Amino acid sequence: MKNTKQWFPYLLVIPAFLVAMLTVAYPIVNGVAQSFEGEDGGFTLSNYVYFFTDRNELANIGFTLVICLVTVVLAVVSAYLLALYLRFTHSWFSRAIGFLYxxxxxxxxxxxVYAMIAVVRDSGFINRLMLLFGINAKPGLMYSANGVVLMNLWFNIPFAAMIIAASLGGVRDSIIESARDVxxxxxxxxxxxxxxxxxxDALVASTFVFMTNVGSFTTPYLMGPNAPKLLGVDLFNQFNSYGDYPKAAALSTIMFLLCAASAVVYIYTNMKDSEWEKK
Incomplete structure (x- = not known):
């Protein structure tokens, strides 16, 4: 009876564990294994060599990293300022912004994305509005890096602000008032x-924003340039257009490693804080 009670919690966990293994772990392991398959089915590193030697693929990787880093900096800084405003400003306007964001x-x-396209394309709302004043304004945001970053900010600033605002909510007013008193x-x-x-928490937001944009597809596919491409679009082409599954698996692994690298800083910071708390 005692052994049954001891193992009963593990029996309850087994179904969820099996589902996780079949839907998460197995596809990952299978994808990594497929990334090392050559045309003859044997082991090869040529799929990875291709992405780090081909000029176009190197341009795609560099372009993706630049877009992601620019998005992270602009989104997190903007979100932090917005969260500060919402936390320490008490007015009807700040409450309205707190709802709308x-x-x-x-x-x-x-x-x-389609709503943004209708506004920023060269024949969109901005152009038609400025024509009323005799100005033929063409934002030039379609099929460009600037348009992708703008759309990324639309998605990521609210997400990052939500994380940072929750953190700022833990800063007690009494601490701020005491500092002002001195x-x-x-x-x-x-x-x-x-x-x-x-x-x-700002670091957490940065990590999630980076990982989200490494694999983004909708925005770069509809608004991004044809060359260089973001890795999400490149992965789609490798898998769907070219039918090159080993190269698609290799690119998926590369994207996963980029995301994992972005999480190392956050994990290291938490480990350092945990060590400090133990002392």
Missing amino acids: LLPRFVPSMVA GAGRWTIFRTIILPLTYK
Whole structure:
């Protein structure tokens, strides 16, 4: 009877474990294994060599990293400022912004991209509005890196702000008021109190924004340039257009490693904090 009670929790976990293994672990392992398959079915590194020697593929990787890093910096900085405003400003306008900034989280990506295209394309709303004033404005945001970054910000600023705002909510007003009572200015309060208490959550937001954009497909497919391409579009072409499954598997593994690398900083930071708390 005692052994039954001891193993009963593990029996309850087994169904969920099997589902996770079949739907998550097995596809990953199978994809990595397929990435090392040659045309004859044997082991080869040629699929990886291709992506790091072909000029076009190197351009795609570099272009994706630049887009992701620019998006991370602009999105997280903007989200942090927005979260600070919502946390420490109490007015009807800040409450309205606090409600509106969450709306993009509930809009399907395809709908959002097409809505943005209708506004920013050279014959879109901006162009038609400016023509009323005799100005033939052409934003030039379609099929360009600027358009992709703009759309990425539309998606990622609300997400990052939501994470950072939750962190700022844990900063008690009494701490801020005590610092003000001893003469600390806004910059001093931010640098010595707010930032140390919230930087980890900003790092979490940065990690998720980076990982989201490494594999993004809808925005770069509809608004991005034909060359160089983001890796999400390149993966689609390798799999769907060319039918080269080993190369698609290799590119998937490369994208996974890029995402894993972005998480190393966050994991390292948490480990350092845990070591400090133990002392």
